[in-house]
Amino acid sequence: xxxxxxxxVADRDVDVSFDVADGCTVALxxxxxxxxxxxxxxxxxxxxxxxxxxxLDGATLFDLAGGTWTPPHQRGTGLLAQDALLxxxxxxxxxxAFGPRSTGASRARARDTAMTWxxxxxxxxxxxxxxxxxxxxxxxxxxxxxxxxxxxxxxLLDEPMAALDxxxxxxxxxxxxxxLDGRTAVIVTHDVLDALLxxxxxxxxxxxxxxxxxxxxxxxxxxxxxxxxxIAGLNLVRGRAEGSGVRTPGGLLxxxxxxxxxxxxxxxxxxxxxxxxxxxxxxxxxGSPRNVYAATVRELEPRGSQVRVRTDELAADVTVPVxxxxxxxxxxxxxxxxKASEVAIYSA
Amino acid sequence: MASARTSGLPRWVLVPAAAGALFIVxxxxxxxxxxxxxxxxxxxxxxxxxxxxxxxLRTSGTATVLCVVLGVPMALVLARTSFRGQALIRSxxxxxxxxxxxVGGIALLYTFGRQGLLGETIDVLGLQIAFSTxxxxxxxxxxSLPFLVVSLEGTLRTAGQRYEVVASTLGxxxxxxxxxxxxxxxxxGLAAGAVLSFARALGEFGATITFAxxxxxxxxxLPLEIYLQRETDPDxxxxxxxxxxxxxxLVIGLVRGRSNAL
Numbered sequence: 001x002x003x004x005x006x007x008x009v010a011d012r013d014v015d016v017s018f019d020v021a022d023g024c025t026v027a028l029x030x031x032x033x034x035x036x037x038x039x040x041x042x043x044x045x046x047x048x049x050x051x052x053x054x055x056l057d058g059a060t061l062f063d064l065a066g067g068t069w070t071p072p073h074q075r076g077t078g079l080l081a082q083d084a085l086l087x088x089x090x091x092x093x094x095x096x097a098f099g100p101r102s103t104g105a106s107r108a109r110a111r112d113t114a115m116t117w118x119x120x121x122x123x124x125x126x127x128x129x130x131x132x133x134x135x136x137x138x139x140x141x142x143x144x145x146x147x148x149x150x151x152x153x154x155x156l157l158d159e160p161m162a163a164l165d166x167x168x169x170x171x172x173x174x175x176x177x178x179x180l181d182g183r184t185a186v187i188v189t190h191d192v193l194d195a196l197l198x199x200x201x202x203x204x205x206x207x208x209x210x211x212x213x214x215x216x217x218x219x220x221x222x223x224x225x226x227x228x229x230x231i232a233g234l235n236l237v238r239g240r241a242e243g244s245g246v247r248t249p250g251g252l253l254x255x256x257x258x259x260x261x262x263x264x265x266x267x268x269x270x271x272x273x274x275x276x277x278x279x280x281x282x283x284x285x286x287g288s289p290r291n292v293y294a295a296t297v298r299e300l301e302p303r304g305s306q307v308r309v310r311t312d313e314l315a316a317d318v319t320v321p322v323x324x325x326x327x328x329x330x331x332x333x334x335x336x337x338x339k340a341s342e343v344a345i346y347s348a
Numbered sequence: 349m350a351s352a353r354t355s356g357l358p359r360w361v362l363v364p365a366a367a368g369a370l371f372i373v374x375x376x377x378x379x380x381x382x383x384x385x386x387x388x389x390x391x392x393x394x395x396x397x398x399x400x401x402x403x404x405l406r407t408s409g410t411a412t413v414l415c416v417v418l419g420v421p422m423a424l425v426l427a428r429t430s431f432r433g434q435a436l437i438r439s440x441x442x443x444x445x446x447x448x449x450x451v452g453g454i455a456l457l458y459t460f461g462r463q464g465l466l467g468e469t470i471d472v473l474g475l476q477i478a479f480s481t482x483x484x485x486x487x488x489x490x491x492s493l494p495f496l497v498v499s500l501e502g503t504l505r506t507a508g509q510r511y512e513v514v515a516s517t518l519g520x521x522x523x524x525x526x527x528x529x530x531x532x533x534x535x536x537g538l539a540a541g542a543v544l545s546f547a548r549a550l551g552e553f554g555a556t557i558t559f560a561x562x563x564x565x566x567x568x569x570l571p572l573e574i575y576l577q578r579e580t581d582p583d584x585x586x587x588x589x590x591x592x593x594x595x596x597x598l599v600i601g602l603v604r605g606r607s608n609a610l
Binding site for chain 1: 510511513514515516517518519520521522524525528529532533
């Protein structure tokens with residue numbers, strides 16, 4: 001049940017093309033407003049793109065050049081949104097039975113199916129409740145069961161955990177991991193853990209375009225877009241390859257270790273390094289070969305025993321005593337240093 | 349009702365507010381004070397009164413059903429679609445709300461009457477509409493349809509389409525979505541609209557007397573009966589008026605009880 005999608009939505013400036021292999025889950029990442037939800041709406045049939053075509057398991061979802069448009073109820077695409085949106089006039093069991101009932105199952109049969117799916121998401125004890133009597137996490141569990149009971153060929157999840165209390169997110173993620181296993185699915189998320197635990201592949205969008213895609217592990221280990229580097233918790237500078245480093249558009253040369261045979265003089269390349277490899281100084285440091293940048297502290301963010309120091313472009317992880325000793329605070333002018341051996345350079 | 353929080357309103361606002369409330373309540377008190385309680389029951393149950401009341405209930409009931417049958421699809425189209433000229437159509441649908449009923453009656457006469465726009469067609473079918481009970485129902489439906497459409501369209505817009513979208517992704521055909529999601533969700537608004545339409549139909553006078561006339565047992569509804577009795581038997585008119593006041597109070601109670609649509 002693989003998905004092939006190409007779509008252009010002109011008034012939202014979205015133009016994408018990607019595939020989801022049979023049984024794979026793809027995480028759609030990107031900043032707010034990058035067009036992720038628009039893509040899901042197009043696949044679900046709620047939004048009509050201006051051009052493009054999509055097939056699911058060989059069946060055409062739409063083909064605007066050929067004038068084909070399959071309405072949402074015939075697509076077999078289940079949609080799970082931030083809000084559970086359980087039908088308020090039906091109890092939990094009938095909510096979950098809605099899909100099977102709509103596609104012709106008898107009432108008894110539909111309720112059997114519904115009960116099976118409620119058990120799958122550990123919500124069987126909620127069957128008799130009204131949606132208004134559920135917590136956010138419970139409601140979202142029921143919504144998952146409802147979507148799956150309709151036997152979708154493709155699951156679309158639009159930030160399914162964004163509206164939940166943080167305390168219930170880990171359990172919900174486990175449930176999703178279990179029910180999505182072996183299913184074809186697209187999940188829109190902001191959370192690196194969702195990408196790592198739920199998705200085989202990652203598609204990163206920015207400004208309505210796909211800026212990179214690939215296997216989750218590769219993307220997070222070797223990001224080529226600022227957004228992917230951000231969610232992987234890495235620093236990323238972009239520029240052109242020069243010698244063994246990257247020259248940024250601002251003219252700065254970042255020396256590093258080109259660990260990729262595709263890095264040739266002049267190609268677009270990125271330098272990626274961990275915030276832990278960055279040291280913070282009040283005076284310009286001398287000595288061993290390293291990269292030094294002047295920067296202004298914007299934000300301090302506690303992370304366990306470390307403090308993440310954010311400047312406009314780069315982040316550094318330092319210990320609490322260092323913060324106290326240097327008197328770091330937003331607005332303080334500092335020098336950031338990173339050894340060339342800590343910077344991975346590869347083509348972008 | 350009594351809340352500890354101060355309203356922030358200047359005190360003097362209470363004076364015109366109280367005057368306004370009095371203005372509405374006082375005539376009802378005056379009406380009740382003129383009722384001859386001794387003969388009330390016999391007046392209300394006289395042959396002509398009973399016939400008028402039953403005719404009113406029958407025609408208003410039929411008109412309400414017609415309003416639901418025609419008004420629900422109208423409200424759905426207005427709330428869920430967009431097309432050129434929609435704003436114009438919406439304004440035209442509201443017209444009977446603001447039109448003097450007697451004008452509506454004349455318009456209906458020139459539509460369904462013998463000399464009217466559809467008169468010949470109706471003649472061919474062997475029907476005679478003007479000055480019949482059918483005419484009463486038509487007049488009542490004409491004036492009360494906007495109440496249902498406006499009330500239901502508002503409810504549909506407030507309810508939004510999010511549940512309908514979810515239902516369609518679960519495999520429900522548009523008709524199934526309408527039957528199992530849209531209509532159940534707006535049921536309170538639909539009920540409120542139907543009750544309002546019924547009340548408007550029950551009180552209908554101008555369009556009815558113009559288009560349907562005042563034939564006892566055929567087109568003479570309760571408001572017409574009250575108007576005629578006023579000349580000959582004021583006590584009967586007062587008694588029947590009180591009956592309509594009671595019905596109106598019940599209607600308001602029903603709408604308030606079922607929803608907060610008003």
